Amino acid sequence: MGSLAMRMVTGRCCRSVTAMLPRLWTPPWLKQQQMKRRMFATFTTDSKLRDDQRKIVNVLSASSRMIPVRGDQISLLESPTDFYEAIKDGIRNSRRRVVMASLYIGTGKLESELLDVVADALAENPALEVTLLFDAMRSTRPTRDSKDPRFTSSAAMLSTLLLADSAKWRQRKSVVNEERLKISFYRTPDLTKALQWLLPPRVNEVVGVCHLKAFVFDDNVLMTGANMSSSYFTNRQDRYIWFRDSPPLANHFCSLIDVVSSYSFALGSGTRLLPKEASLTRKREDFCAQMASSLGEFCSPGDEGEVPETGKEFDTFCFPTIQMGPLDIRQDEQCTIALLRGLPSGTHLQLSSPYFNLTPEYEDVLLEVAERNRVDILTASPKANGFYGSAGVSGLIPKAYSLLEQNLYERSQRIAQDDCDSFRKGLSIHEYERSGWTYHAKGLWGTLPSDLEGPSLTLIGSSNLGYRSRDRDLEAQLFVITRNPHLVGQLSAERDSLFSRAVKVDSRSFLDSDRSGGYMAAKASQLVRSWL
Structure with missing residues (x-):
């Protein structure tokens, strides 16, 4: 037998044996993966998703894990007051875990009362564990308007009310266990010691912060873009979606926050930040590589996450994403752009970004979408911007955002001049303004061609x-x-409520005196754009 014939016979034998192996023995990890994929196919088929919805699911599942939930266990909150009360109720009703991540917590009366609820819950329920994650630079920034002289920063208030021997829950020695309360502060690896020395507090935050927000109470999840401070509890409008009884979703965000916390500093007595083992790596490159590796499980394409309970009918699908530029993790950006490009013709896309500074990639893809769909963008008016009226350089920020908004408006108008079907497609910008309020809502709503009652897609x-x-x-x-249908109705009402307080922008909008920054504002907007 020649060598070529021998190789052919050997190849056939190898393929035959390989084909028989799964019948003889399948590794447990492969069985689980196969089961997940079968259930994924079953969910997306049996859930009676329409063709345009299934197309969206396929686009998102290519880059993110899928977590099925029941739509009747999802509710939307309307106001900052609802948000504040939901956090307090979530803490009081939790029996196993409270996990909260935010940019920072304020130092006012409402925030103090919120931490008292945490302390009471720890004292009354010995089985409860609490994990809190904040940004290190934002939380150690000196506070200028605190009514309590003890609370010189967010870190000082957290230490005083939760860690000090005088803290309520620590008065009951029978329930004191240091492992039950973990407070972590994440510091970006891009803020070197030299930069920290050169840049004063507040300014050093432009280098990068831990901006993620998620609240977990046992198996319930509250997703929002809001932070934990008095304005977000009173007159700063945001969005809030409450997912009840979803262990896979809750476990996802708990695990994510745990990983980020492991690469953060622990809050010690006073306001001392104690490095954890994972954050001791001296070289930035090594730190970023290690942390990115630890976060890999959260952004692996094709991983459908935990297998949910059988016997339940799932009509809603969640796809969590993360974006961590310093670690070169760009999952959210990839998913968002893929989703926008994958929207079927006839979709009505509505997007909200309070700080109008879209990247060129997002601007370009939105203009592409607008060539075949209707696109409405909602942003804060200068008066509804959180920096409006600030002293010094900060006061120019709303004007800088307005100039960036004007640039996109003018680009969209040049395209619209060549199109007579502006009612069904094209890009429009709307500005939210409400007396005495600021605007912070972000995300999107997508009304697909087959959606008759409102948007079936949101971010x-x-x-x-x-x-x-x-x-x-x-x-x-x-x-x-x-x-x-009930969730679609809630999303429709949320969207309509926000847009009802907005005014559509036209060329005259940019002549307003609140936007006149002249040459300096124009130059500043270009110079600092990558930092906003």
Whole structure:
């Protein structure tokens, strides 16, 4: 037998043996993976998703894990007051775990009362464990308007009310266990010691922050873009979606926050930040590589996450994403752009970003979408911007955002001049303004061609879709696609409520005196764009 014939026979034998192996023995990990994929196919088929919805699911599942949930267990909150009360109720009703991540917590009366609820819950329930994650630079920034002289920063208030021997829950020695309360502060690896020395507090935050927001109470998840401070509890409008009884979703965000916390500093007595083992790596490159490796499980394409309970009918699918530019993790950006490009013709896309500084990639893809669909963008008016009226350089920020908004408006108008079907497609910009309020809502709503009652697609989370979100900050988002009519109705009402307080922008809008920054504002907007 010649050598070529021998290789052919050997190849056939190898393929035959390989084909028989799964019948003889299948590794446990492969069995689990096969089961997940079968259930994924079953969910997306039996859930009666329409063709355009299934197309969206396929696009998102290529880059993110899928977590099925029931739409009747999802509710939307309307106001900052609802958000504040939901956090307090979530803490009080938790029996096993409270996990909360936010950019920072304020130092006012409402925040103090919130931490008292945490202390009471720890004292009354010995089985409860609490994990808190904040940004290190934002939380150690000196506070200028605290009513309590003890609370010189967020870190000082957390230490005083939760860690000090005088803290309420620590008075009951029988329930004191240091492992039950973990407070972590993440510091971006891009803030070197030299930069920290050169840049004063507040300014050093432009280098990068831990911007993700998620609240977990046992198996319930509250997703939002809001932070934990008095304005977000009173007159700063955001979005809030409550997912009840979803262990896979809750476990996902608990695990994510645990991993980020392991690469953060622990809050010690006073305001001392104690490095954890994972954060001791001296070289930036090594730290980023190690942390990126630890976060790999959260952004592996094709991983459908935990297998949910059988026997339940799932009509809603969640796709969590993360974006961590310093670690070269760009899952959210990839998913968002793929989703926008994959929208079927006839979709009505509505997007909100309070700080209008879209990256060129997002601007370009939105203009592409607008060539075949209707696109409405909602942003804060200068008066509804959180920096409006600030002293010094900060006061120019709303004007800088307005100039960036004007650039996109003029680009969209040049395209619209060549198209007579502007009612069914094209891009429009709307500005939210409400007396005495600021605007912070972010995300999107997608009304697909087959949606008759409202949007069946939404995105909620911490990203502003700008340069900072893409390159500097740590972000967490959640895409949701549903066929549940009650949830569709809630999304429609939420969207309509926000847009009802907005005015459509035209060329005259940019002549307003609030936007006149002249040459300096124009130059500043270009110079600092990548930092906003």
